[in-house]
Amino acid sequence: MLYALSTCQWCHRTKVLLEELGIAFDYDYVDLLEGKDQDAAMDEIERWNRSGSFPTLVIDNKRAIVGFREQEIREAFAV
């Protein structure tokens, strides 16, 4: 699950990288959510990443990668 902002360039790069790697993933542009939906997304992000920053990539509900850490993302999905 990728938590992103529609205006964030690092979120964009993360999304492009995941697409390049052929990973199946869901994503939310949290800035486009409203009210309770946005609060719920933020609560979920903060469970993984206390600073609540973007992008936050939650992998298989087990771990999170915060920020566009290309190498780390590639390694996480390396076969």
Next chain:
Amino acid sequence: MNVPEITEMAIDAAYRTLRADAEKNGYRLNPDEEFVKNLIRGLLKNEQRYGYRACPCRLASGKKEEDLDIVCPCDYRDADIEEHGACYCALYVNDAIATGKQRVAPVPERRPPRSQRGKAASVRVASTTEKPIFPLPVWRCKVCGYLCAREQPPGICPICKATKERFERFV
């Protein structure tokens, strides 16, 4: 809702202004022009939907008084350039990155998490309500650190052109 599109012309104009201001004030923009223009698109988008140019890489609340610290240039820019070579979104960078000698790396978030925002400020205000040390209050620009002693903060920071609301009572 009918939202006017952000045109390339508007982005180019904002880009020229930002670059000129940066150069004049001793800052450097990211050398990747396309990347910068995409950030500017985000800034203009935020200006359109929130009424202020909140950082495109942070979630704005829509309430300006809660987001003054992330109105670009944000309160964290100088410290992040110093420590990481770039501000959080990497619009502004240090000389090494601007000249291609160093690469931009992810910058950890320096802004306090939601639950802690505003607390540091209230502590500071409380501690400055004690007996005055100087005949005039001292105001600090939270964007560039400029200090001045006068009854009220200036309308515009003479150094970085930040607006009055970005000043805090320092002493």
